[in-house]
Amino acid sequence: MKGAIIAFTQRGMDTGERLRKGLEEKGICCTLARGGKENSLHQWTKEHFADCGLLVYVGAAGIALRAVAPFVQDKTRDPAVLCCDEGGRYAIPLLSGHIGGCNRIALWAGEILGAQPILTTATDGRGLFAVDTWATRQGLSILNPKAIKTVSSRLLDGKEVVLWSDFPWKGNLPQGVVQGEKGPCHIRITGQQGDWGEALVLCPPMVTAGIGCRKGTPEERIHKAVDNALCQAGLYPQSLGRVASIDLKKEEPGLVAFCQSRGVPFVTYSSEELAALEGDFTPSAFVQKVTGVNNVCERAALMEGGRLILHKQAGEGVTVALSLGECILDFAKGEEP
Incomplete structure (x- = not known):
């Protein structure tokens, strides 16, 4: 996760630096800046609210609240916003305590700074399932x-x-x-x-989409093909967890852009790896001639296991097949924020 910390006094900067180093050990890489005439708080907030998962204001809670107010959207998209006093005595999650993980980050801040986390969400306050x-x-x-x-x-x-x-x-x-x-x-x-x-x-996100496409296929056409396939299988678009293809397509612009847009990993395999996979696949002489393997999408969808739930669907230069992978939920990790 990317984060950004801003402070307004030298004491606050010292606290911010301690927090920055501690959060880095937790896997959150933060920048540290000092607010003032040379660094507009509004502009700093606008920039980092859009591209960071965590914003930390080392100063008064009112400053933080007024700074983020113009940019707040909803709980599924807003970053975690944490406020710490300049002396590092208190850590207060202001925004996205659950989905954005700010409550947990406040607990980490407590460990790092010796601060008291102030959790105001009702379920956490009463030790209930969030x-x-x-x-x-x-x-x-x-x-x-x-x-x-x-x-x-x-x-x-x-x-x-x-x-x-x-x-x-x-x-x-x-x-x-x-x-x-x-x-x-x-x-x-x-x-x-x-x-x-x-x-x-x-x-x-338990579905893998195996995809083949013609060179130069636009991103929009791939979106349409995958959404149609998921709909045909009766699945939500959010069930897509991974995209797989042949390594000839690893830098295909439309395919790469599609994966970035959907926020899913894109993995590719060589023709030899795909051809070695055993099973009953929809053959294509044309695909065999171009790629060296008789089917790309179905084979790619199954390379990491699972079962095929939608065979090859073809249209407008795109082929899609879907496989369903294993999903095991975990309630064993405890219910701490």
Whole structure:
């Protein structure tokens, strides 16, 4: 994660430097700047709010609140915003405590600075399950964030939350959460499109799209082909977790841009690796002639295992096949922020 720290006094800069070094050990690489006439706070916030996962203001909470207010969008997109006093006595998450991980970062700041973390989110204050924190750590997409409130409210009121998952998990369900099957629920973990009522829908990235395309195929056409394939398989777009192809396409501009846009890894294999994979694949003499292997998309989709759930779909110079990989959820890591 990228982060940015700003302070306004020399004492604050010293605290910021201690925090910067400590967060680097946690995998958060931060820059440190001093605010003032030479460095506009508004401009600094505007720049880093857009491209960082963490903003830290070493100073008064009011300064931080006024600085970020023009840029706040929603809880699924806003970065974590943390405020520390210049002496490093307190660490206060101001924004994105759960999804952005700011509550956890505040705890780290407490360790690094000897500060008191001030967590104001109700579930954390009472030691209850924070579903958005857990979902984010599991890599699940939250499809309807407004439903988070219903889940948290039920737990705070001492009511059961019913969870229905298409996938197995490790560990025990959190306090207040019970397993349900095929019926009304409050948390639905699935990649399958459907009418899940008012349930909070969490989608794991368990699908690999094997893709082949003509040279120069535009990014938009690849988006269309993949979305059509996912729709045909009855899957949410957010279920896409990886794209695979032949190494001849590793620098194909449209394909690379597509993967960057969707935020998914792009892996490629040699024709020899693809050809060595055993199975029943849709052959193409043309593809064999050009690439040295009789099928790219289906083979690429299965190179890391899983099962083929959609065979080769072709159109407008793009071929797509989908495989479903393993997904095991984890409740065994504890429920700390």
